[in-house]
Amino acid sequence: MRVTENMRYSSVASNLAELSSRQATAAQQAQTGLRVNLPSDDPIAAAQLARLSASQAQVSTRRGTISAVRGDTELAESSLQQASDLMANAKELAVQGGNGSLGASERASLALQVKNIHDEMVGVANTKGSSGYLFAGSQTQTQPFADDGTFSGDDESHVVDIGNSTPTAVNASGAKAFTAAGGRDVLGDLDALYTALNSNDTVGITATLTNLDTSRSQITNAQAAAGIIINRLDASDAVLSSVQLQNAKSTDEDGSADPATAYTNLTQLNNSLQQSVSVSKTILDLAAFKQF
Amino acid sequence: MAGLTSLLNVARDALTAQSYGLAVTGSNISNASTPGYVRRVALLQTQALGTQTGGSVVASGLQRVTDDFVERREYAATGLSSAATTRDQTTASVESLFNDSAGTGLGTSLSNLFSSFSGLANNPTDGTTRTNVLAAADAFTQSVNATGTALDQAKQDLTTQAQQTIDQINQRAQEIAKLDMQIAQATMQGNDAADLKDQRTQKLLNISGLINTTTFTDGNGDQVVQVAGTTIVDGTHAGKLSLDLNGDGSLKLNAVQSGGGTTEITQYLTGGTLGGIKEARDTDLFDVSKKLDQFVFDTATAINTQHAAGVGADGGTGRNLFDVGSTADGAARNIKVSADVFNQPDRIAAAANVFSVPGGSDNAVAMAKLADVFTNTGSTRTAAEAYGDLVGSVGTTRANSQRDVETQGAILQQVQSMHQSESGVSLDEEMVALTKYQNAYQAASKVLNVADTLLGDLMTDVGR
Numbered sequence: 001m002r003v004t005e006n007m008r009y010s011s012v013a014s015n016l017a018e019l020s021s022r023q024a025t026a027a028q029q030a031q032t033g034l035r036v037n038l039p040s041d042d043p044i045a046a047a048q049l050a051r052l053s054a055s056q057a058q059v060s061t062r063r064g065t066i067s068a069v070r071g072d073t074e075l076a077e078s079s080l081q082q083a084s085d086l087m088a089n090a091k092e093l094a095v096q097g098g099n100g101s102l103g104a105s106e107r108a109s110l111a112l113q114v115k116n117i118h119d120e121m122v123g124v125a126n127t128k129g130s131s132g133y134l135f136a137g138s139q140t141q142t143q144p145f146a147d148d149g150t151f152s153g154d155d156e157s158h159v160v161d162i163g164n165s166t167p168t169a170v171n172a173s174g175a176k177a178f179t180a181a182g183g184r185d186v187l188g189d190l191d192a193l194y195t196a197l198n199s200n201d202t203v204g205i206t207a208t209l210t211n212l213d214t215s216r217s218q219i220t221n222a223q224a225a226a227g228i229i230i231n232r233l234d235a236s237d238a239v240l241s242s243v244q245l246q247n248a249k250s251t252d253e254d255g256s257a258d259p260a261t262a263y264t265n266l267t268q269l270n271n272s273l274q275q276s277v278s279v280s281k282t283i284l285d286l287a288a289f290k291q292f
Numbered sequence: 293m294a295g296l297t298s299l300l301n302v303a304r305d306a307l308t309a310q311s312y313g314l315a316v317t318g319s320n321i322s323n324a325s326t327p328g329y330v331r332r333v334a335l336l337q338t339q340a341l342g343t344q345t346g347g348s349v350v351a352s353g354l355q356r357v358t359d360d361f362v363e364r365r366e367y368a369a370t371g372l373s374s375a376a377t378t379r380d381q382t383t384a385s386v387e388s389l390f391n392d393s394a395g396t397g398l399g400t401s402l403s404n405l406f407s408s409f410s411g412l413a414n415n416p417t418d419g420t421t422r423t424n425v426l427a428a429a430d431a432f433t434q435s436v437n438a439t440g441t442a443l444d445q446a447k448q449d450l451t452t453q454a455q456q457t458i459d460q461i462n463q464r465a466q467e468i469a470k471l472d473m474q475i476a477q478a479t480m481q482g483n484d485a486a487d488l489k490d491q492r493t494q495k496l497l498n499i500s501g502l503i504n505t506t507t508f509t510d511g512n513g514d515q516v517v518q519v520a521g522t523t524i525v526d527g528t529h530a531g532k533l534s535l536d537l538n539g540d541g542s543l544k545l546n547a548v549q550s551g552g553g554t555t556e557i558t559q560y561l562t563g564g565t566l567g568g569i570k571e572a573r574d575t576d577l578f579d580v581s582k583k584l585d586q587f588v589f590d591t592a593t594a595i596n597t598q599h600a601a602g603v604g605a606d607g608g609t610g611r612n613l614f615d616v617g618s619t620a621d622g623a624a625r626n627i628k629v630s631a632d633v634f635n636q637p638d639r640i641a642a643a644a645n646v647f648s649v650p651g652g653s654d655n656a657v658a659m660a661k662l663a664d665v666f667t668n669t670g671s672t673r674t675a676a677e678a679y680g681d682l683v684g685s686v687g688t689t690r691a692n693s694q695r696d697v698e699t700q701g702a703i704l705q706q707v708q709s710m711h712q713s714e715s716g717v718s719l720d721e722e723m724v725a726l727t728k729y730q731n732a733y734q735a736a737s738k739v740l741n742v743a744d745t746l747l748g749d750l751m752t753d754v755g756r
Contacts, residue, residue, distance in 0.1 A: 004331075004716030005324050007709050014705060037394075039387055039687025040694060047684025050392055050399050054676030057403030058663055061410045068414045131415040131651070138643065138651035140417050156648040160413045161660040255393070 012280045019276050023269040030266045035257040045254040052254070056247045059240050062163045066237045069160055069170045072129035073229050076172040079127045079134065080223035083177070083186075086124065087216035090117050090190055094212055097197045097205045104200040111197035118190040122147060125178050125187075131158075135174020144174055149187035151179045162236045170229055177222035184215040296750070299743040305348040306736035309336050312351035313729035317722050324717040328494035330356045331717045332486060356486050358715050363493060364507060366707045367500035371563030373704040374501040376696040378568025382446060383576055383686075383693040389439050390686045398439060399679055401432045402591070406663040406675075412642050413656035422605070422637035426629065429613055433627050436588050440624025443581045447541075450573040454543055455535050457502050457566045461519060462532050464499040468492060469530035472515055476528070503533075504563030521560035522547040533557075542574040576689055581624070583682050587668060588627055589620035591675045594667035595659060596630075602641025602655025604633075609646070611639055 028037055039046035096102070097110045125135050125145045132140025136153035144153030155176065157169035176182035189211045196204030316334040323329040332354040339348035392399045408428035412421045471492045478485035496517065499505050503519045510516050514527035524531040524547075534554060536544040545561050546554035561567050592614040599613040611632040616623055633639040643652030668678035 002713045002718065004712050004718040006716045007712045009325075010705070010708065010712070034393060038391055038690070039683050040383075040690035041687075043684045043687030043691055046393075046687045047680040050397070050680035050683045051676055053392060053399050054403050054663075054679070057400075057407060058676075061403075061407040061660075065410050065414050132417050136651065138648035140651035154647065156652055157654075158651060159653050159657045161410050161657045167654065167657040167661070 008283060012283055016273075016276060016280060019269065019273045023266070023273050026262065026266040026269050029257040030259075030262040033257055033259065033262070034255055036255045042254075049251060049255050052247050052251045056244065056251070059163075059244045059247065062161060063237060063240050063244070065160050066162055066233045066240070068130075069158075070230065070233050072131065072134060073170050073172070073226055073233065075127065075129050076134045077223055077226035077230065079124050080172060080177060080219055080226060083121060083124045084216055084219045084223060086117050086121050087186070087212060087219060090114060090193060091209065091212045091216065093117075093197075094193050094205055094208055097193075098202060098209070100202065107197045107200050107205075111194050114190060114194045114197060118187060118194060119147075121178075121187060121190060122149070125174060133174075135172065135177060137171070137173070137175060145178065145187065149185065149191065151175065155181055162233065163240060164236065168229075168232065168236075170233070172222050172226040172229075177219050182218045182222070184211055184218055186215045186219065189215045296743055296747050300740065300747075302348045303736050303740035303743060305339060305350060306739065307733060309334075309349045309351045310729045310733040310736055312336075314726065314733065316354055317725045317729060320717045321719065321722045321726075324719055324722075328490050328497065329717065330358050330486070330490055330493070330715040332356060353484055354486060356484075356489060356715075358493075359711075362707065362711050362714055363496075366704075366711050367496060367505045367507065368563070369700070369704040369707040370497055370500045371504040371567065373697075373700040374565050375504075375563045375568035375571070376693065376700040378565045379572040379576065380690075380693040380697045382450065382572035383690040385446060386443065386577065386580055387686055387690040389442055390683050392683065397679075397683065398432075398435055399676070399683075401428070401435045402675060402679060404428045405432045405595075406660055409656050409660035409662075412640065413653040413660055416605075416642035416653045416656060417650045419637055422640045422642070425613075425640050426633065426635070426637055429629050433614065433629055436584075436624050436627055440581070440584060440588075440622075440626075443577060443584065444625060447573055447577050447581075450569050450577070451537075451543070454566060454569045454573070457564075457569065458533050458535050458545075461499060461502050461524070461566070462530075464495055464502070465517070465519075465524045465530040465532070468495050468499070468517060468525045469528050471495065472525065473528040500564065502564045503561065503566045519564075520545065520547075520557045520562070520566075522555075522557050542578070543570050545570075576693075580682070580686055580689070582620075583685065585620045585623040587624075587675070587678050587682055589616060589623040590668040590678065592616040592623070592627055594662050594665070594675075598655065598659045598662055599641050601644075602658070603643045603646050603649055603652075604639040604641050605643075605650045606638045607646050607649055608639060609641065611641065613640075 029035060036042050036045050036049060093110050093114055097107050102110075122145050126143050127134045133142070133144050133153070136142060136144035138156035138158070139153045140158075142152055145151060151174070153174055155173055157173075158171035159167035159169050162168050173182070178186045180188075189208060193205065193208045193212065195201075196208060313334040313336065316332050320331050334354050335352045336349055337352050339350040388394075388396060390397050405428045408421075408425045412425050415421050471488055475485045475488045475492065478488060492515075496505065496507060499517070499519065506518045508516055508518075510526070512527070515525070516523055516527075517525035519533070522531070522533075524533070531550075532548040534546045534548050536546055536554075538544050543558065544556055545558045545566070547557050548554055558570070561570055593616060596612040596614055596616065600610050603609045604611065612630040613633060614627055615630040616627045642656040643649045644654035644658070645652070648654065663676065664674060666672055666674060668675050669681070673681065
């Protein structure tokens with residue numbers, strides 16, 4: 001084959017350009033630590049990375065949701081514990097009041113204590129969390145329990161998205177815990193006890209005992225439900241955290257360059273480039289006219 | 293038999309012929325790196341003197357060492373290579389619009405949008421979460437608008453570029469026709485016209501980079517140049533191309549007929565910058581715009597439907613979150629936050645019914661959960677999956693066009709190398725030729741010297 005000057009120059013130029021471009025790619029991979037710097041570097045991996053990144057964003061949003069709502073649910077649970085303790089106190093007072101040896105004035109003083117419990121109960125039922133009244137259903141901006149026990153809330157659930165197939169309700173139902181919707185009207189029962197004690201009505205006092213028990217177990221049930229919600233939040237968080245790990249691992253596998261390989265490649269190409277430059281110099285020096 | 297006087301003539305002819313050889317060699321050396329220069333060889337032959345042996349030499353002209361077949365292959369390879377390069381420029385810029393690893397994609401704003409729905413569900417009565425939804429919706433429309441507009445701009449730029457390319461093709465065609473005329477005139481006057489022919493080849497290479505080009509010689513010996521299957525130069529006559537747009541906005545390439553009418557030749561356009569523009573604009577860009585529009589339309593429509601089903605903090609319902617139109621066409625460019633809710637956070641529909649206002653979050657959760665629902669691509673993919681598919685297809689297109697650039701570039705290089713091997717100047721060869729002609733010239737001088745001496749001797753002796 002006849003080799004001419006232009007062939008020599010253009011082959012030197014194109015070989016150097018090819019090597020430089022490969023060296024630049026290797027340098028980029030080594031520098032960024034990423035194997036997929038552009039979708040075209042590996043279209044399938046790029047598509048997968050886009051999906052993984054969406055999934056990762058969703059998982060971290062859901063974990064954020066769990067930690068955001070967990071506080072309120074815990075507060076609801078401990079409030080219900082408090083309510084349940086108040087009911088226990090009320091029952092003790094009722095038992096005391098039922099004692100035949102007590103006089104009217106002593107019962108009246110017990111009635112005062114029950115009144116206090118009632119007021120405390122209203123306070124507990126009106127507990128406010130980070131997003132409003134905890135036991136108001138959806139009416140979180142309005143105080144749900146008036147002093148006379150009127151309930152202005154509702155039994156709507158506060159649902160959030162934590163990745164379960166059905167939306168997860170994270171609020172404790174005030175309606176079910178405190179009002180007739182759950183079986184007994186708790187504040188009403190306390191009222192009844194107060195009235196019976198105040199009017200020195202022994203039969204009436206004894207009659208409240210069963211109702212007070214039912215009211216208390218109604219609150220305890222609601223407390224247990226709140227506990228279950230917290231357990232569920234924790235369980236979901238554990239699942240999400242492992243999904244997050246798995247996603248991170250897949251992202252790494254799909255998109256990251258192995259540092260050792262990347263560095264080896266780079267070193268190799270650096271050397272090739274250097275050699276190629278010196279070989280090119282020799283080739284370009286080769287010309288008959290220089291010998292004349 | 294010739295005498296001493298004719299030996300003088302022989303020496304004179306030899307000096308002329310060898311210096312012609314030197315001149316040709318010099319021209320080769322000086323043009324060793326001139327683009328399009330085809331090496332010349334001086335043609336020397338013996339001077340016939342009737343039936344006698346003259347012994348004299350004459351330079352009968354020069355030969356351009358070229359091969360039509362290789363030249364045609366170079367035109368074809370140039371066309372395909374420049375088509376691939378042009379296309380790759382567009383696919384590269386499209387790819388950069390969807391490069392989530394560099395933070396330019398839509399993935400983040402899509403995730404943020406769904407995340408804002410979750411935030412709304414966590415605390416529907418907090419005004420901030422509502423404002424966040426509006427902000428995320430706005431950011432989503434902004435980034436989608438930017439991408440859609442960039443794609444549209446790329447399309448318009450390619451239209452301009454196509455028009456400029458066609459102007460260049462028409463210009464080159466005229467130049468080639470003019471060169472053909474000059475070559476014909478020069479040839480008639482007995483000149484070799486080698487430089488003009490070099491220029492013509494160069495122009496042909498140029499035009500073949502703009503559009504797929506073939507050449508042949510017709511029955512009359514005229515050089516015919518065809519682009520996209522249409523004769524644009526026939527002998528000394530140049531034709532014209534013109535550009536038009538089809539109803540669907542795609543490019544339409546026409547050959548202008550001598551009567552002024554046009555014939556569409558778009559389907560024969562396969563190479564050159566214009567071929568690359570056509571493919572990048574009407575296939576690649578069209579495809580990605582369509583997919584982006586569909587992605588935006590599907591996602592926004594699903595969110596709209598869910599949002600309209602819910603109830604805002606003001607008790608109102610049936611409002612869309614996005615204004616996206618009724619078809620996917622142009623959705624990416626035109627989508628915006630609906631005027632129903634714009635700047636009115638209270639109207640974000642977190643609750644599922646009017647009774648659960650303001651604390652109800654069922655609808656907010658339903659919107660957040662749309663991220664897991666097959667809302668896109670004919671209800672077969674989630675929004676994030678559909679976006680991933682879009683990124684994948686953009687990447688595949690770019691990877692293909694890159695591969696094309698490499699393949700066509702390698703083919704072109706090979707053909708160029710064949711061409712250079714045939715027609716290029718080798719300085720080594722020229723050095724040998726230079727020495728050859730130099731020695732021959734010196735020898736011819738010696739012949740002249742000998743003839744002169746002999747004639748001188750003769751005259752001196754006779755005159756004594």
